[in-house]
Amino acid sequence: MDGTMSGVGIDIRDDGLARVTLRRGDAGNAIDLTTARGLLDAATACERSGVRAVLLSGEGRSFCVGGDLREFARFEGEALEQHLLAVTGALHEALRVFARLDAPMVAAVQGAVAGAGIGLAAAADVTLAADDASFTAAYTGIGYSPDAGVSWFLPRLAGPKRALDLLLTNRRIPASEAVEIGLVSRTVAAGLLADEAARTAEVLRDGPxxxxxxxxxxxxxxxxxxxxxxxxxxxxxxxxxxxxxxxxxxxxxxxxxxxxxxxxxxxxx
Known part of the structure; x- marks a missing residue:
């Protein structure tokens, strides 16, 4: 199976490896409603196909810079609230589906990783980051609170004190510190990230x-x-x-x- 689902590419190979790719590289792979729904469609396709491993990546310079604020700004009041509930509803259900698969997920992250991008990176079982990647929560900087499981993952990975430091100050951290706090499994030279992530996913695909x-x-x-x-x-x-x-x-x-x-x-x- 090979196709694009609303800004999200899905390639389920005959060998059982599923490649899920965020394809809004020109927008930093920001998550709008169609992308959130595309992730849910991709997760559902993985579940139905019984894949053996999932490789999640993003096209362009950045893995995912969080929610699409340009889209959100088109709404006000109750319409904005309903729109955000639709975005998070689809995105969160995608995370639930990925979490209940037997197939492990590998995430390859590069460039700027912010907001919901942190949630996607944290949701993977093995997260490889380019050595020049950077991470920032960003939510409270615009007066928002977290989504995409960030307030669930970060305290468990980094501990509540470090999680609150990142969530309240929006301090930008390098990939090396992301490894130190447990958000990232390991770093890879930027030019080798795609190959190493694919190799890791293929090893897991062949496992039990x-x-x-x-x-x-x-x-x-x-x-x-x-x-x-x-x-x-x-x-x-x-x-x-x-x-x-x-x-x-x-x-x-x-x-x-x-x-x-x-x-x-x-x-x-």
Whole structure:
């Protein structure tokens, strides 16, 4: 499947890798209503296709500079409120769909990353940033509060004090500090970002999709769960994985001293 959905490109390959690309590079990939709906369409397509990995990127100089303020400024009063509810409704549902996939998501971020762009970067399981990228929350600078999960992700990644520092002061931080606070997994030389992100996504595509999905859910649940119930959840997930095709293939490959063939064990791709 290959196409463009309202400013968002979606390319779902026969090998199970989905490339989701923000295609408003001339506008810094700012999120307007059509782009938010395009992200939801792309997430839904990934879910329906049962993809094995997702690579999220943005065309142009910047990954995503946040909401499209030029579009927002065309509305006033209740019309503005309703418009923003429509934008965030589609964007937030896209994040929910991506979060419940078994497929891990890799984000490749470059240039300026602001507002909802931070939420998209934080939502990925592995976030690679160009070494010259920069990040700023930006919301309160225009009198807005956060969306795109930013007020949920940042305190969990950076801690509440650092999160509030970034959210209240709108301090711009370099990619190196974004790694330090946990917003970014690692930095890559700007010229190598696209290749390294693709390589990382391809490695994940070839991994055990079911185990990846269980791991994503365990990590998310563990952030708020008590230890005792979480240990029980881990035990059940491990037992289920061990008796499944992927678990059997993984152990057989280990004992046979060969690479595992997970894709044939657990995917239509």
């Amino acid at each position: 999709a079911g185990a990846f999905g269980a791991t994503r859910r365990l990590v998310a649940a563990g952030l708020t769960a008590d230890l005792g119930p979480h240990l029980d959840r881990e035990a059940r997930a491990l037992a289920a994985a061990a008796r499944g095709e992927e678990g059997r293939e993984g152990v057989a490959a280990f004992l046979g001293k060969r690479p595992p063939a997970f894709r044939s064990a657990a995917s239509p791709f």
